[in-house]
Amino acid sequence: xxxQASERRVVFLHRNMPPVRGQGSVDxxxxxxxxxxxxDDLPIRFAFQARxxxxxxxxxAGDPETLHYEVLxxxxxxxxxxxxxxxxEGFLRSKGVEPHRIARLYFAQQFAPHLQRPVLLSGGTQALxxxxxxxxxxxxxxxxxRPDRFAESLPxxxxxxxxxRGVHPAGLGKREAFLLILAATIFGGAWFIQGLxxxxxxxxxxxxxxxxVEEHPxxxxxxxxxxILEKYSTIDKRQRQIRQKxxxxxxxxxxxTKLRELEMDEQGFRAFVEAPASKRTTLRxxxxxxxxxxxxxxxxxxxxxxxx
Amino acid sequence: MKAPRGLELTVLASxxxxxxxxxxxxxxxxxxxxxxxxxxxxxxxxxxxLALKALWDDRNLPEKARKIRSxxxxxxxxxxxxxxxxxxxxxxNLSGRDLNRLxxxxxxxxxxxxxxxxxxxxxxxxxxxxxxx
Numbered sequence: 537x538x539x540q541a542s543e544r545r546v547v548f549l550h551r552n553m554p555p556v557r558g559q560g561s562v563d564x565x566x567x568x569x570x571x572x573x574x575x576d577d578l579p580i581r582f583a584f585q586a587r588x589x590x591x592x593x594x595x596x597a598g599d600p601e602t603l604h605y606e607v608l609x610x611x612x613x614x615x616x617x618x619x620x621x622x623x624x625e626g627f628l629r630s631k632g633v634e635p636h637r638i639a640r641l642y643f644a645q646q647f648a649p650h651l652q653r654p655v656l657l658s659g660g661t662q663a664l665x666x667x668x669x670x671x672x673x674x675x676x677x678x679x680x681x682r683p684d685r686f687a688e689s690l691p692x693x694x695x696x697x698x699x700x701r702g703v704h705p706a707g708l709g710k711r712e713a714f715l716l717i718l719a720a721t722i723f724g725g726a727w728f729i730q731g732l733x734x735x736x737x738x739x740x741x742x743x744x745x746x747x748x749v750e751e752h753p754x755x756x757x758x759x760x761x762x763x764i765l766e767k768y769s770t771i772d773k774r775q776r777q778i779r780q781k782x783x784x785x786x787x788x789x790x791x792x793t794k795l796r797e798l799e800m801d802e803q804g805f806r807a808f809v810e811a812p813a814s815k816r817t818t819l820r821x822x823x824x825x826x827x828x829x830x831x832x833x834x835x836x837x838x839x840x841x842x843x844x
Numbered sequence: 845m846k847a848p849r850g851l852e853l854t855v856l857a858s859x860x861x862x863x864x865x866x867x868x869x870x871x872x873x874x875x876x877x878x879x880x881x882x883x884x885x886x887x888x889x890x891x892x893x894l895a896l897k898a899l900w901d902d903r904n905l906p907e908k909a910r911k912i913r914s915x916x917x918x919x920x921x922x923x924x925x926x927x928x929x930x931x932x933x934x935x936x937n938l939s940g941r942d943l944n945r946l947x948x949x950x951x952x953x954x955x956x957x958x959x960x961x962x963x964x965x966x967x968x969x970x971x972x973x974x975x976x977x
Binding site: 601710713714716717720721723724725726727728730731732734735737738741742744745748749752755758761762764765768769771772774775778779782783786794795796797798799800801802 | 858866868873882897
C-alpha cells in the first residue's frame with residue numbers, strides 16, 4: 537500500500553457523491569455500485585487466462601460488448617470484476633470530471649484489508665464496509681457507530697488498473713467512429729487504387745524498356761552504354777571544337793588580312809593572321825569575341841588555344 | 845455515446861488499412877518514378893549513341909572522302925591515302941578559294957580531324973591533314 541499524502545486526488549465513485557471540484561488528474565476508486573465482482577478458486581496461473589474467463593463467469597453482469605473486465609489475484613484464487621466504462625464516464629461527467637482526467641483505476645474491494653472498521657464516503661451518508669470479506673456500501677444509519685474517518689484517508693493499493701479509453705483519449709462516439717471509418721476507408725481505398733495504378737504503370741514502363749533494349753543487344757548493359765556514349769561524346773565534342781575554331785579563324789581573314797599559318801593537333805591549335813597595324817585592334821576584338829586567345833605581334837595577330 | 849468494442853476494432857482496422865494503403869501508394873509511386881527515370885535515361889542514352897554512331901561511324905565515309913579529290917587538280921595533290929579508316933592528305937599550290945572549298949568540305953564531312961596544318965607561301969597555300977573515322 538502507498539501513502540496518499542503527496543499523490544493525486546482520490547475519488548471514490550458512488551451514487552450519492554457530491555460534485556468533484558478542482559482540475560487535474562484523479563485516481564478513481566469504483567465502489568460496488570459501479571462494478572460486479574465474483575470470487576473463484578479455479579486453478580488459474582496467469583492473469584491473462586483469468587481475464588479470458590471473466591466474461592463467462594460474470595455473465596449476469598450484462599452485455600459483454602459494453603463491459604470491461606479486470607482480474608485480481610486473491611488468497612485462494614482470483615477476483616473477477618466487470619464494469620461499464622460508458623456508465624462510469626457518464627456519471628463522472630455529471631460530477632464534473634472528464635474521463636481523460638482519470639489517471640489510475642482501483643476497485644473498492646482492493647481496500648478490504650483496511651476496512652476492519654467502516655469508512656465514510658464523501659457526502660457523509662454512506663459508508664464502505666466489509667461484509668464477509670466483500671466490500672459493500674451501507675447507509676451510515678445502519679451502522680452502530682458513525683465512522684470517524686473518510687475513505688480518502690485509506691492507503692492506496694499497489695495494484696492499479698488503466699481506465700479503457702477506446703481509440704481516442706476522450707472516448708470516441710459512434711458517430712465519430714463511423715465518420716472515421718468512412719474517411720479512412722475512402723482515403724485507404726483511393727491510395728490503394730493509386731498504388732495499383734502506379735504499380736501497373738511501372739511494370740508497363742519496364743516491359744517497354746526491356747523491348748527497346750532487346751532491339752539493341754549490344755546496348756543492354758547500362759555501364760556498356762555509358763562507356764560507348766562517353767567515347768562518342770568525347771569525339772563529338774572535340775570535333776565540334778575543331779570546326780568551330782576553324783570557322784572562327786576563317787572569319788578573321790579578309791581582303792586586308794591573310795592567314796599565314798594554322799596548325800592543329802591533339803593538344804591544341806595555333807594560327808597567325810597577318811594584318812596591317814590599323815586593323816589589328818579590330819581584329820583582336822573580333823578574335824576575342826569568337827573565343828580565341830590572342831596576342832598582337834609586329835605583323836599581325838597570334839592565336840592559340842588548347843582543347844578543353 | 846461511446847463506440848462499442850467491435851466498432852473500435854473496425855476503426856482500428858480501417859486506420860490500419862489507410863496507413864498500409866498510404867505506404868503501398870508511396871512505395872509504388874517511388875517505384876514508378878524510378879522506372880520513368882530509368883526509362884528516360886536509357887532511351888536518351890540509346891538515342892544519343894545511335895545518333896553519334898551514325899555521325900562518327902558512317903560506313904559510307906570512304907566514298908564521301910574520295911570526293912575531296914575531285915575538288916583539286918591532280919598537280920595540287922601530293923598525297924591522298926585512304927587506308928584502314930584513315931585519310932592522309934597533302935596538298936600544295938592552293939589558292940585562297942581552293943583552300944576555302946577544301947576546308948568547307950573537310951568541315952562538312954564527319955571525319956575525325958587529328959592534325960591539320962596550313963601554311964601560306966606568297967599567295968599559295970599548302971595543306972596537310974590526317975583524319976580517321
